[in-house]
Amino acid sequence: MISLSLPSPTKSVPPSFKPRNPSRQKTTSSIKTVKHPNFELFKDRLIRLANVGHLHQAISALDLMTQQGLTPDLITYSVLLKSCIRTRQFNLGKLVHTKLSESQLELDSVLINSLISLYSKSGDWVTANDIFQDMGERRDLVSWSAMISCFAHSGMESRAVSTFIDMLEFGECPNQFCFAAVIQACSNSENARTGMVVFGFVMKTGYFESDVCVGCALVDLFAKGMGDLNSAHKVFDKMPEKNSVSWTLMITRYSQLGQPKEAMELFVDMVVSGYMPDRFTFSSIISACAELEQLSLGQQLHSQVVKYRLAFDVCVGCSLVDMYAKCATDGSMVNSRKVFDLLPDHNVMSWTSVITGYVQGGGHDKEAIELYCRMIEDRVSPNHFTFSSLLKACGNLSDPTAGEQIYTHAVKLGLASVNCVGNSHISMYARSGRMEDARKAFDILFEKNLVSYNIIVDGYAKNLYSSEAFEIFNQIEDTGSGVDAFTFASLLSGAASIGAVDKGEQIHARLLKAGFESNLSISNALISMYSRCGNIEAAIQVFTEMEDWNVVSWTSIITGFAKHGFATKALDMFQEMLETGIKPNEVTYIAVLSACSYVGMINEGWMHFNSMYKDHGIRPRMEHYACMVDLLGRSGYLEEAVKFINSMPFTADALVWRTLLGACGVHGNIELGKHASEMIIEQEPNDPAAYILLSNLYASAGQWEDVMKIRKCMKQKSLVKEAGCSWIETENKVHKFHVGETSHPQAREIYKELDQLALKIKEMGYVPDTNVVLHDVEEEQKEQYLFQHSEKIAVAFGLISTSKSKPIRVFKNLRVCGDCHNAMKYISMATEREIVLRDSNRFHHFNDGACSCNDYW
């Protein structure tokens, strides 16, 4: 289960612990016996300096002693080392370690245990473990406990547990320290079962009653390990002795496990019961504010901590950095950064807090990586949390090159084997679309947990590798580690991306069985799965049967109605949502505005656009402006759309211009289209979409020379158009088709069906729209090209392989072409089948010769 043959990373100053040369030892002891008259004097002074924390001076005193031929004894070193650990001056501690190695003294277990503690606390588990491994006979219960604890707080909980088991086999009997450490390691979903065994064990020993630390560890076992706050609270109530640490722990867990209000109430209880809140307590309730996104309360607490003189404490500082980042409604890091910059001392946590703030705030990923560089310059060593956030930033940026560099740093520090770093590494590749690398990163993990599985399943699903996604899903069920809400959510969104409604229904059945019926996020995922798979009726049913709705539920159903062309229904739902007192968010407004734009409701669109800031304080973002450009442009108000773009409070990005270019295509406005594509190319010179859209525009106007020019330009830049493809799910399998696809086993039947369809619909009045063919060839050949379009192939396959009672649901990665749209109407009439087609933008329901979009798209 646990590999001991980890690649050994390069370490800083690895002192040797091999047994000393015996003759040399004799010399050492002979020096020791000859006591210089000043020896005790030097030693006393040194110890006094160390105890008051003047460590630099103490180390100078140590050097002076050695220069004068005096050999400081183990006690002197021990005091010095402890002081370094206590004051968290780990670099000085490591310096003492080097001097200790040079002194040739033989170390006893007490001193070595201090060294393990030093490296453990400085985040260097590799060196701590090397020292532990080299101890041999001298290893005692304290060493084992220190090592277990080291693994536990280095994010290697399973290794901590296996070390504990090794210890038991070795014959050591655990004490309260050891129990506290191993229970801590068990306080996560992977090891909670083991934790419960230890729980039974420890309750017989009496350590629960006698030791607050054991009690705290048990509170966490239930809270973090089992996710069961009620039981955690019961343990807390039963603790015979409480202190501010145990109170703070309980408050923190309430806040972290989604009950920040209860955390606040408990804080009041604590103060009323006469316990003094300290820096950790403040830190915890400031975090509760961040959870509640209550900026004003957070600011009040900020002024409180200023009064308590805790404002410059690193720990409180971290939570303030986090709170200001999470509560900034405009995504600005200004306040958070101000708090960070004012902190007099920075450590790993404060750096990690601000980096994480930048990453989670969205759109500040580059700054996060810059901060990391500054952190390195400041010689602060990052830990596994830091790397998690940084790799996430690289994933957000789709920049696997930077990610690989950062991952290399993690490898060097021995942190790549930490679960959350490995998981972020997979996620980084998956989000950059590099699934093969993601799979490699997944395969090299020492230990896979549920999160690892969820990431890879999600990656496969989002990148449309459906069979791989479900293969992994079956593996999860086999491992028995339990499928959780995240897995279901990933799978549902995967099924939704692919449009695999049969799979979606299966997952639905499974999650009902697993008891996730009333889980809000899952229900929301179901709404969007059914809607995105083309079954809006099922989506409505899920929505109606829910017990409670949040803004995501409402937004999902509004988006569903909008995408399926039911604009009025979408707007009615929005109204209803406001009446029930739910506050809309940015995403809700994207749904509302696009509902208007899909059907050309200009007045309503303007009304909502103006109201979003005025009535709800939501500042329109680029996407909202793009919706308005779409609404105006496609309704034919191209000049107004341009005027609108020029009046925007920020520079329009490529998305906005691409939207306008699309509208120019619909209305054949070549001049404006040229302008729009220039604007896109200026910002994204290597975006093939701009060239393709412009070339389509020229082609539909018959300007073949211009088409050729664009082709040539694209070739020079080696830009490739995203290949169009369509797919359909039948009997749990996704069949994917590209243009002119012939590799499908049933290709012969499919093309036969297509030929028959062509004849039939032409008789009914269908005229091929050869204008959309972008090649300058003969008419007849153009018609042939048209009947090789992927969406037509997919529909033909659907017709020959599905039963008549069900609608045919086809999905396309790009926008549906004009000729296909027209042909689908005829096909629906000729075959008396409903055809549901999802393109990159919206749904088209073809029924009896008409489309639900009323040809407005």
Next chain:
DNA sequence: CTAGGGTTAG
């Protein structure tokens, strides 16, 4: 000599 509360991946 070893211990408890603050950050993290989906």
